[in-house]
Amino acid sequence: MSKWFPKLYDTLMNPLEERAFRAIRKNLIEKARGHVLEIGSGTGFNFPFYQQAEQVVAIEPEPLMRQQSIQRAAEAHVPIEVLAAGAEKLPFRDDSFDTVVGTLVLCTIPDPLLTLKEIRRVCKPQGQVLFFEHVRLDHAVLGRLQDWLTPVWKRLCDNCHLNRQTLELIRQSGLKVVSVEKHLKDIFLVIEAVNSK
Known part of the structure; x- marks a missing residue:
């Protein structure tokens, strides 16, 4: 991860958070119940919205973002533990969590399908899996534009793939998608799934 990106992440994201993301996050995160795992907590934007959870374990591999997550966890309504861990090899036993949450994270993970299999594990x-992700548009021109921009965007934004077909990856993983909401010209999706294993 580049040195500048974690330092500027909140500043860069705040306009989108104010305009739309905060309400989307709130509506999604309030659905998380029981023992919750959050994949890639970033700087902890989701933490204020956990209301129904008994406990949250959040993983974040980037040290500066993890530190900001820890600070936000201290102000949360529910107990949140922030750990240094990657999503492609989760350090938890099978069937440990009632809910798994991922927001704007599957775009950056090198092997998202492996991560999704770990989430299922x-x-x-029948646990719930809640995602808020951006995806490649199903549009002849805009989808190709995302393909064209992705190599440069990945370098600038720490491996963020603009053109990842995340909904299809979630379906391929074996998770059962139960609802999809489209936001901001269909580039952002809220995906609710069930772990039907």
């Missing part, structure tokens, strides 16, 4: 049978 640690999520209880």
